[in-house]
Amino acid sequence: MPKKSRRTTRRLKKVTPVPLMQLISGFWASKTLAAAVELDLFTKLSGRQADVHQLSQLLGIHPRPAEMLLSACTALGLLGKRNKRFSNSSLAEEYLVKGNPYYFGGVVTLLDRRLYLPWNRLLEALRTNRAQTWEDHSGMFEQISSNPDKQRLFTEGMHSFSAQSGKALAAAFDFSTYTQLLDIGGASGAYCIEAVRRYPKLRAVIFDLPPALEIAREKITEPGFSIRIKMHPGDFFKDELPKGSDVILLSMILHDWSPEKNLMILLKCFNALPSGGTVIVSELMMDDNKAGPVSAALMSLNMLIETEGGRNYSWAEYTAWLKKTGFKNIKRVNIESPGANGILIGYKS
Numbered sequence: 304m305p306k307k308s309r310r311t312t313r314r315l316k317k318v319t320p321v322p323l324m325q326l327i328s329g330f331w332a333s334k335t336l337a338a339a340v341e342l343d344l345f346t347k348l349s350g351r352q353a354d355v356h357q358l359s360q361l362l363g364i365h366p367r368p369a370e371m372l373l374s375a376c377t378a379l380g381l382l383g384k385r386n387k388r389f390s391n392s393s394l395a396e397e398y399l400v401k402g403n404p405y406y407f408g409g410v411v412t413l414l415d416r417r418l419y420l421p422w423n424r425l426l427e428a429l430r431t432n433r434a435q436t437w438e439d440h441s442g443m444f445e446q447i448s449s450n451p452d453k454q455r456l457f458t459e460g461m462h463s464f465s466a467q468s469g470k471a472l473a474a475a476f477d478f479s480t481y482t483q484l485l486d487i488g489g490a491s492g493a494y495c496i497e498a499v500r501r502y503p504k505l506r507a508v509i510f511d512l513p514p515a516l517e518i519a520r521e522k523i524t525e526p527g528f529s530i531r532i533k534m535h536p537g538d539f540f541k542d543e544l545p546k547g548s549d550v551i552l553l554s555m556i557l558h559d560w561s562p563e564k565n566l567m568i569l570l571k572c573f574n575a576l577p578s579g580g581t582v583i584v585s586e587l588m589m590d591d592n593k594a595g596p597v598s599a600a601l602m603s604l605n606m607l608i609e610t611e612g613g614r615n616y617s618w619a620e621y622t623a624w625l626k627k628t629g630f631k632n633i634k635r636v637n638i639e640s641p642g643a644n645g646i647l648i649g650y651k652s
């Protein structure tokens with residue numbers, strides 16, 4: 304065999320369709336996790352061991368599907384199995400048991416109940432450049448805030464997401480020289496709660512539409528936090544932002560909107576800050592060449608499903624807007640959390 308075609312054969316042999324099978328069956332894994340969370344498997348199994356028979360009774364399902372579900376959860380690393388008895392893996396015990404402080408089940412439920420069926424229309428979204436979770440005559444957040452069930456699902460899901468990112472941000476950014484954080488579109492207050500917990504002198508203001516703030520009120524339960532964290536209802540397109548804060552956070556806000564609207568939001572932030580003030584943008588940032596990472600690229604497609612003009616932008620795009628708005632000394636900081644892989648920090652001189 305000539306040299307060149309021997310090399311081609313060797314290269315072809317290394318490639319198998321196994322990764323394609325993993326990609327196309329990804330929804331089997333995600334639906335398994337979502338069904339187990341809906342059945343409350345991990346909360347019911349917390350701190351104990353049980354066999355198929357006991358679990359089928361606990362879950363109220365036939366032993367045949369119970370055995371299949373338990374095997375799949377074990378194979379996916381959500382459960383452990385010893386002597387025919389199942390227990391939660393440490394991942395499930397920490398993040399999928401209701402009542403735990405960093406319960407992640409809200410994100411699982413949000414993605415499954417709100418996004419799974421609209422994602423089934425991804426092709427339609429690609430062909431029409433239209434969102435699939437709401438109708439043309441209103442907007443994503445108008446639909447959410449006018450329906451208490453949608454608001455609860457969305458904001459509880461975001462809380463599960465952002466408690467993690469908030470903890471990562473508070474560790475990565477030193478708030479100790481600031482007096483007050485203004486969290487624009489701060490929703491349940493997940494970021495503010497994590498920041499004031501870590502920085503005992505910091506105060507915070509959550510700015511959001513009124514229905515989101517009702518849920519924030521329920522989350523601010525730690526002693527003294529209701530004095531240190533205030534709410535400011537408002538619409539960042541119609542209202543001026545409140546003054547008096549020296550650091551402003553935009554977490555998962557700019558990926559909801561078009562570049563033009565983002566410039567408008569950033570300009571309002573710039574005007575609300577005193578000189579010496581700081582803005583922080585927290586997102587799943589796209590690499591500058593927009594070839595990844597996977598988490599940001601898929602979140603970006605999710606913004607096609609959810610929004611009118613949003614997408615996950617690159618570090619370079621956010622940096623350009625911050626500069627255009629007047630912010631200086633822009634810094635990139637990588638963080639690791641499910642909802643954000645980085646923050647951009649800009650200063651008003």
Ligand SMILES: C[S@@+](CC[C@H](N)C(=O)[O-])C[C@H]1O[C@@H](n2cnc3c(N)ncnc32)[C@H](O)[C@@H]1O
Nearest residue numbers: 444461465488489490511512515538539554555
């Ligand atoms: C994707 S969520 C992000 C929530 C939070 N920052 C986080 O990272 O978890 C977007 C938030 O922006 C709020 N929002 C959307 N449009 C708004 C507007 N015009 N004025 C104020 N808040 C708005 C929503 O209510 C929602 O809480």
